[in-house]
Amino acid sequence: MSPEMVNYIGYAASVFIVLSFILKDLTKIRIVNLIGCICFVTYGFLNGMLWPVIIPNAIICFVQVYHLVTAKKK
Template identity: 45%
Template sequence: MNYIEILGYVAMVTVSLSFLLKDVTKLRFVNAIGCSLFIVYGFLTGAYPVMGLNIFVASINAYYIVKELKAKKAAK
């Protein structure tokens, strides 16, 4: 097993574990980390559809994380 394959497994576990979180902001943050790992994995393996999907999902996660943080800041 090489380091690229290990990266793929770490990404898979990270994304999977994100769905066990109850707090949606934390879920999105951990999921974005997993997506970022999959982006690197997709690039290194030439799996551009994997990379493209995870860029899209990570962007959605980032948008909602920023939106939630701004809402929390405005509520203070």
């Protein structure tokens, strides 16, 4: 993948994360934040295994999925 496309994935991740702070509905916040975190994990892998980017965002992905799944059960 071209370096330019990898940068666009990073920019998209940033947009999704910022957007998640603007929303008010908790489910929407979690979904948008999850998309941003997935983009950041992808960016980290494609940009030379940036572990400081990959690890926290991967953990946040699991946290968001956990909360989304448990909220659906309630």
